[in-house]
Amino acid sequence: MNPYRVRHRREYYRFITSGFIHLDHIHIIFNMFSLYFFGTAMETVFSTIFGPLGYLYFIALYILGIIVSDIPTFFKHQNNPRYNALGASGGVASVIFAFVIFLPLEDICIYFAFCFPGFIMGTAYLVFSWYQGKKANDNINHDAHLYGALFGLVFCIVLYPRVLPEFVEQLKNWRMFQ
DSSP, X not given: OOHHHHXXXXXXXXXHHGGGOOSSHHHHHHHHHHHHHHHHHHHXXXXXXXXXXXXXXXXXXXXXXXXXXXXXXXXXXXXXXXXXXXXXXXXXXXXXXXXXXXXXXXXXXXXXXXXXXXXXXXXXXXXXHHHHHHHXXXXXXXXXXXXXXXXXXXXXXXXXXXHHHHHHXXXXXXXXXX
């Protein structure tokens, strides 16, 4: 994703193609590992709610997550010819946060050891992404993570408005030490 080329050369395809290239093997493995686990769960949820169209909604969530998560980056860096971003993290974050809004009490683990309910991990992730995006000192597009995550929440709320009261109801029943 080179926002300068999108703006000045009208290379709009970069909004999509940037999500299919990665920096290195670790980057793509982490993204695809996350997409596999959370995506499998969300395909099941969407298919349960929407029937055969569930898979199309899932694909839309992922692809639109890649595109939408790059829009703030486009506006922020459209006049900087040296700025580049890549990876599917915005789309993956959309899928993970769809998982969080539908299943907020399910554990999300970091390094298979530190597990917290999704709504806690999700909140921490949003705060971390926002903070790191403000610092912008590590060559990671944290804005794509943040806006991809927010898009995942909004997409699910618009597509299935009942998810919001169901989310709140699940949180009402949560106890720290069960």
